[in-house]
Amino acid sequence: MAADMLVVQELNKTFSTPSGTVIALDRIGLQVKQGELITIIGPSGCGKSTLLKIVAGLDTDYEGSVRLNGKQIDGPSIEKGFIFQEPRLFPWLTVEKNIAGNLSLKKPDIREKVTELIELVRLTGFEKAYPRELSGGMAQRVAIARALLRNPDVLLLDEPFGALDAFTRSHMQEVLLDIWQKNRTTMLFVTHDLDEAVFLGNRVVMMNPRPGHIRKVLTIDLPYPRKRASQSFQELRHHVLKEFEKVEEPAIDHGAGI
Amino acid sequence: MQAGTEGALAPLTAGKGSRGQKRRRLSIRSMNVLLGWLLPVALLAVWQGAGMMGMLNATLLPTPGVIVEEFVSLTASGELLRHLEVSTWRALLGFLLGGGLGLAAGLWVGFSYKIERLLDPSLQMLRTLPHLAVAPLFILWFGFDETSKILLIAKGAFFPLYVNTFLGIRSVDGKLFDVARVLQFNRWQLITKLILPASLPNILLGLRLSIGVAWLGLVVAEMMGSSEGIGFLINDARYLSITSLVFVGIILFALIGKLTDSLVKLLERRLLRWQEGYQGGDNR
Numbered sequence: 113m114a115a116d117m118l119v120v121q122e123l124n125k126t127f128s129t130p131s132g133t134v135i136a137l138d139r140i141g142l143q144v145k146q147g148e149l150i151t152i153i154g155p156s157g158c159g160k161s162t163l164l165k166i167v168a169g170l171d172t173d174y175e176g177s178v179r180l181n182g183k184q185i186d187g188p189s190i191e192k193g194f195i196f197q198e199p200r201l202f203p204w205l206t207v208e209k210n211i212a213g214n215l216s217l218k219k220p221d222i223r224e225k226v227t228e229l230i231e232l233v234r235l236t237g238f239e240k241a242y243p244r245e246l247s248g249g250m251a252q253r254v255a256i257a258r259a260l261l262r263n264p265d266v267l268l269l270d271e272p273f274g275a276l277d278a279f280t281r282s283h284m285q286e287v288l289l290d291i292w293q294k295n296r297t298t299m300l301f302v303t304h305d306l307d308e309a310v311f312l313g314n315r316v317v318m319m320n321p322r323p324g325h326i327r328k329v330l331t332i333d334l335p336y337p338r339k340r341a342s343q344s345f346q347e348l349r350h351h352v353l354k355e356f357e358k359v360e361e362p363a364i365d366h367g368a369g370i
Numbered sequence: 371m372q373a374g375t376e377g378a379l380a381p382l383t384a385g386k387g388s389r390g391q392k393r394r395r396l397s398i399r400s401m402n403v404l405l406g407w408l409l410p411v412a413l414l415a416v417w418q419g420a421g422m423m424g425m426l427n428a429t430l431l432p433t434p435g436v437i438v439e440e441f442v443s444l445t446a447s448g449e450l451l452r453h454l455e456v457s458t459w460r461a462l463l464g465f466l467l468g469g470g471l472g473l474a475a476g477l478w479v480g481f482s483y484k485i486e487r488l489l490d491p492s493l494q495m496l497r498t499l500p501h502l503a504v505a506p507l508f509i510l511w512f513g514f515d516e517t518s519k520i521l522l523i524a525k526g527a528f529f530p531l532y533v534n535t536f537l538g539i540r541s542v543d544g545k546l547f548d549v550a551r552v553l554q555f556n557r558w559q560l561i562t563k564l565i566l567p568a569s570l571p572n573i574l575l576g577l578r579l580s581i582g583v584a585w586l587g588l589v590v591a592e593m594m595g596s597s598e599g600i601g602f603l604i605n606d607a608r609y610l611s612i613t614s615l616v617f618v619g620i621i622l623f624a625l626i627g628k629l630t631d632s633l634v635k636l637l638e639r640r641l642l643r644w645q646e647g648y649q650g651g652d653n654r
Contacts, residue, residue, distance in 0.1 A: 204644040
């Protein structure tokens with residue numbers, strides 16, 4: 113069994129607001145092994161995106177221990193690839209130059225890897241296209257290729273397919289699984305889509321809000337490719353849904369923030 | 371009706387466009403160009419007609435024909451070219467000096483909040499000073515020779531580039547900064563790969579405005595006192611009541627202004643190919 117690559121222990125995060133302190137994350141603990149694909153799901157306000165931003169190093173104002181390969185995370189770095197909700201491409205650069213970013217396409221090894229990645233994310237033929245010429249799904253695939261070019265130890269995805277239509281989304285999920293199976297990149301995938309969480313994850317981390325806390329971690333033992341219509345998939349989905357309902361209720365009982 | 375539906379469907383049915391369609395698109399484009407000429411040509415025709423019928427005072431409003439004659443004879447004698455050369459040189463130097471400094475100051479102020487607090491209030495105050503108000507001072511300080519003229523032009527050209535460069539840098543999408551952080555751009559890459567390209571549309575707009583203002587400043591500078599240049603030509607003709615010559619000067623300014631503007635627009639189209647913009651709803 114591989115060792116834990118990413119270890120989160122006793123992670124607390126609070127926000128100061130004019131009406132007082134809000135606990136965004138409450139004693140989060142999570143171990144992720146090399147090559148795992150973890151999905152994190154929960155209602156809005158459960159702190160799942162905050163957790164991801166902390167792991168990315170985009171938010172360093174936290175208490176507790178967040179270690180990648182044994183090193184405390186204190187800022188962004190290329191070891192932690194990040195896919196935002198929107199593609200966030202540079203509009204003045206072509207697809208290939210967007211992927212290269214601050215790396216030079218004139219270097220043969222970079223050029224070769226960019227070509228490979230364009231093929232991997234199925235964008236061959238669009239190397240010279242500008243972002244405005246791409247659909248939402250294509251643009252997001254460019255963003256994924258951009259992150260992968262840096263060989264990240266862990267790829268963090270913050271609801272990356274949330275803005276896409278259902279067909280594009282399921283296509284993107286397959287593309288992502290394809291990438292994961294070929295590269296075995298460790299991934300942390302935040303979503304609010306139950307199907308997506310079960311379809312993609314080796315494990316599904318369920319969080320509840322106010323304060324943001326991990327309620328349950330569910331191992332999904334189904335082999336890939338998973339069939340959404342299969343009975344076992346539906347059972348697991350139902351299981352998560354039921355947990356979800358249990359998560360929702362206490363929040364309503366407390367009447368907090370609704 | 372028939373043609374309208376066909377036109378609307380055409381892009382769907384044929385991606386690359388058949389030959390017939392291409393020809394039609396071409397003719398639509400030339401139609402749009404003709405549309406731009408419609409008003410000036412009609413105006414000229416009416417003007418010429420009215421002049422020839424003796425409805426206009428030839429001293430106040432010479433006909434287009436007379437103006438063209440003046441233009442031709444002035445060009446033939448080489449006089450026009452000499453004045454044009456002097457004026458272009460002045461405008462160019464003034465623009466390079468003022469625009470260059472404006473760009474530099476815009477970048478400097480744009481990159482630092484502290485510098486902004488230090489410089490921007492004073493610069494904004496100077497910006498509102500009209501050419502005509504400071505011209506006497508410039509003459510007093512630098513005399514009637516080239517320095518005062520070039521500095522006056524530079525003063526005008528400075529501000530559009532300064533303001534727009536500054537604005538461009540400050541309006542870079544903050545979300546892209548997060549991307550740059552994740553990809554670990556260093557400071558130099560942040561400037562050259564994110565901030566400058568993102569503010570390029572604004573910088574180019576500043577460039578266009580600066581060139582325009584440089585020509586405006588030139589007229590003021592040359593009318594203030596000069597023995598050469600298009601501005602002098604206009605002023606001199608006014609004293610001698612050669613109205614057709616005044617018109618030649620004005621038209622020359624208009625042509626040069628349009629020409630330089632088109633050049634910058636061409637530059638824009640090349641550099642800002644990545645941008646999508648609203649072209650007007652009936653641009654077909």
